[in-house]
Amino acid sequence: MAKRVPEAGWLVQKIPAPPLVRMLIQYLPTLVGREPAVPKVVLDQLRKGITVRDQVAHEGARAVESETLKGTLTAVRDLLWLLDYYGGQTWALAHLSSATRDAFGAPRS
Numbered sequence: 001m002a003k004r005v006p007e008a009g010w011l012v013q014k015i016p017a018p019p020l021v022r023m024l025i026q027y028l029p030t031l032v033g034r035e036p037a038v039p040k041v042v043l044d045q046l047r048k049g050i051t052v053r054d055q056v057a058h059e060g061a062r063a064v065e066s067e068t069l070k071g072t073l074t075a076v077r078d079l080l081w082l083l084d085y086y087g088g089q090t091w092a093l094a095h096l097s098s099a100t101r102d103a104f105g106a107p108r109s
Contacts, residue, residue, distance in 0.1 A: 003087060004031045021046055024079075032086045038079060039103035045075035075100075 021043055028037040036043075049072030055061040078100040084092035093106040101108065 020050070028086075037086070038082060039100055041099050041103045042075045042078050042082075045071045046079065048072060049075065 024038045024043060024046075025036065029035045031037075048068060052061075052064055052068055052072070056064065074097050078096050081092045081095045082100075082104070093101065093104070096104065096106060
């Protein structure tokens with residue numbers, strides 16, 4: 001965000017951020033001019049990962065299904081590639097998972 005809106009850099013670095021998924025749904029599209037900016041498949045998996053994180057951190061849950069963990073890590077990776085793309089690195093789309101690439105409408109390499 002600080003790269004796209006330099007005046008907001010201080011806020012981004014010093015103020016606690018709102019919930020991630022809410023920022024990706026409500027704020028990111030205003031910066032990148034694309035609605036939605038992040039495909040639903042990624043947002044849904046991030047929500048699952050956040051729920052699991054909260055269960056582990058706040059409730060002491062210990063078991064995390066490997067498929068849930070794998071899906072969450074894939075969603076995080078895809079989100080980072082999308083942010084690279086929005087930062088001007090068009091090649092980043094080639095690194096998206098096939099599900100995200102299809103949902104995003106990116107060409108296959």
